Amino acid sequence: MVRNQYGVVVVGGGVAGCFAAATAAAEGIDVVQLERKPREEGGFIACGDAMKSPRNPKNYPGPIDMDAIAGDESVLVDNNIDQIEFWDEELGVRKVLPYETGSNVIDRYEFGQRLLEQAADRGAEQHYDTVVNEVIQTDRVTGVDAIRNGDPVSYECDVLIDAAGAQSILQDMIDFEGLDTSGDPTFEVPHYTHFGSAYREIIETEKPVEYHNAIVGKPLERMGYIWYFPRTPTEINVGLGFQMNTEPIPLADRLRRDIENRPEYQDATVSDRFERKNKLGAAIALRRPLDSMVAPGYLAAGGAAGTTHPITGKGIRGAAYSGYSAGRAAAQAIEDGDVSESGLWEHNRFLYREHGEAAKLASWDAYNVAASSIEVNVLRAVTALLPERELREIVGTSTKVDSLKSKALVGTGVLKNFVSEYRRGSFDALDVGTGELYEAVRSVRTTRTYVSAYENQYEAYPEERSTFEDWLSERDRIDREFYDALDLSPGDYKY
Ligand SMILES: Cc1cc2nc3c(=O)[nH]c(=O)nc-3n(C[C@H](O)[C@H](O)[C@H](O)COP(=O)(O)OP(=O)(O)OC[C@H]3O[C@@H](n4cnc5c(N)ncnc54)[C@H](O)[C@@H]3O)c2cc1C
Structure with missing residues (x-):
């Protein structure tokens, strides 16, 4: 050898x-x-x-x-992305958030x-x-x-x-x-449940898509989402991903079902630019x-x-x-x-x-823990209710989670959106009761408090190996307190 x-x-x-x-x-x-x-x-x-x-x-x-x-x-290939859009078509929800300047969909x-x-x-x-x-x-x-x-x-x-x-x-x-x-x-x-499986195709449309300056995400029936990311106005990276904490889903079939139902993709073809490499799947760390x-x-x-x-x-x-x-x-x-x-x-x-940045990602992972603890239909309803400012924090387009003052703002924003969405009958389609909604919004608000607690703990990450165990036991204590606040049973603990 x-x-x-x-x-x-x-x-x-x-x-x-x-x-x-x-x-x-x-x-x-x-x-x-x-x-x-x-x-x-x-x-x-x-x-x-x-x-x-x-x-x-x-x-x-x-x-x-x-x-x-x-x-x-x-x-x-596209230097023109300036917003993130969140769509829930069944609920008639379309939220538009600004994206970080200078962002792109690349080749x-x-x-x-x-x-x-x-x-x-x-x-x-x-x-x-x-x-x-x-x-x-x-x-x-x-x-x-x-x-x-x-x-x-x-x-x-x-x-x-x-x-x-x-x-x-x-x-x-x-x-x-x-x-x-x-x-x-x-x-x-x-653990394998800490990963997601994801799949994407690059397709070409005949006409430019209307959302050519946005990256678009939509919820799925399970914890995961579908995306439409325009590389150019007529060349779209479409894909989907699921967290691996439930039964596997045939990703390509599920994506095809979605694409077939979209008017702008009726005449779309899989791009021939990269031949067989247009359809690719892999694991992602979540x-x-x-x-x-x-x-x-x-x-x-x-x-x-x-x-x-x-x-x-x-x-x-x-x-x-x-x-x-x-x-x-x-x-x-x-x-x-x-x-x-x-x-x-x-x-x-x-x-x-x-x-x-690792400290920030570790702290914000609390949102993923909380989201996994909520039924998907309730989660979709809550997302429809959340003010855009709150969504920006959750998807990481705004900076550090701020003080208790903003927690109060979330409360009023949710209430305002609740009244208008309720009048529109948005939640009928999801069969979600007001009690479940209240509990889920409470979980999001609780999670904010814990994101701040995690931020403080990660800011104190050990400079040297020798103090790691002490730091870790305090971090694990925050985990347990957070899981209790979310009423999770030990089988549902992420870590
Ligand atoms: C479908 C999908 C969509 C995504 N969308 C986005 C997105 O829009 N934006 C974003 O920022 N991130 C996105 N991500 C995540 C992003 O792609 C990854 O975070 C990033 O590629 C990780 O880079 P990496 O170098 O760590 O690993 P990888 O890019 O996975 O590279 C690992 C390399 O190691 C090689 N390798 C593995 N095992 C061996 C071995 N035994 N011997 C030799 N070589 C080996 C592989 O061939 C590969 O080339 C997405 C991921 C997926 C799966």
Whole structure:
């Protein structure tokens, strides 16, 4: 078997992998990036392709030149998205929220290709057609075994960066208990119910769609949603996703049923631009970022670390900044000669404390917990009732959840909407009683209080490994108190 020695092995040629590989290589580390797909298929990723503010350096830090990518017309096919629309057609509801300026629906393939090129330009070696099938470990992770173009290859390294996406197979291969950690390992493999399965197609319409400047979301009969994201006024990324906490749903059939009923898609055809890659499905992380994304000799980034939240349009950028963080922390630990949990802790510290977006995502995940605890028909009715300002907070287009004063505003806004929706008879279709509605609105208001409690706790995320257990027990206490406030039974606890 061919053996190779590197400072850093990055598994994954997606966004997280490219940001990690480019960052570590730019720091002068010997990096190899492994990707199971062939070179020309790198960048084919199942995605809604909506990307928030590509030119904001906070979202896309490090040596990858995002200005050059954002300036490339083949990537930013549509620079015209300025609103999010939420539709519930059965209820006659259409809510329009402003979207972050400078947001886009991109050509994901071209974007992926540019990222791979830039990672190579920064000095990362890239091995395509390379499927990782084993992780090698002693008291720390020391490398991976793979099949490259049909031949077995072994890659040894100081640090392995797992950027293999949501439900990373690497995490099933590692015996985390067998690694040398001081106390219990801080890394915990996420449960499958923390993921969603999603599917998308790119279709072409004969006439421009009326919502060409918006990304549109609609609820489904189960916890999940359908989207219409216009890449151009006549080329639409349509897709749907469900949380994996109930029986699986045949995604392509369900999407087709929806498309067939829409007048603007009557003559639509599946675009021939990408041939067979127009129809793609994959897992998505629908959980808070992992409590710790490090183990001895190992770092997780992107979907593999849960720093990506596609529902709020933060899947791509969450992969980017966490990939950067992993590359940076790996390079620093190698330079310091300490790739233990403590030596790699900088990755957790940066994401939760310095960059801070992981803390925000973890806190706002409380809304997902609350939504999962409410019947879907009641949830739809509540969404119809919520003032747009509240919806903006929930979908993450506004900033920090603010004070108790805004809680009072939610109350008056809901009441006002309730009177008008009730008069229109909106809730008859859903068969929802006022008692259920009251309870659900109460849950949303309760959740706001807990989002603030989580924000305070995550702002105090441990700077060092040594105080992690104390911090975690307080965070777990907030979890339990929150579940009690929502009247959840232990079988329904998300974490
Ligand atoms: C249908 C769908 C729609 C989405 N819509 C949006 C959206 O509109 N906006 C948004 O921001 N986010 C969206 N997301 C989420 C976003 O796509 C992800 O958050 C992001 O792609 C995660 O990037 P990543 O680099 O962590 O993982 P990935 O992009 O999944 O990359 C992982 C890479 O690792 C490779 N790999 C995996 N296992 C191995 C192995 N054993 N050996 C070698 N290589 C391996 C894979 O081939 C892949 O290239 C969506 C996701 C899905 C599934």
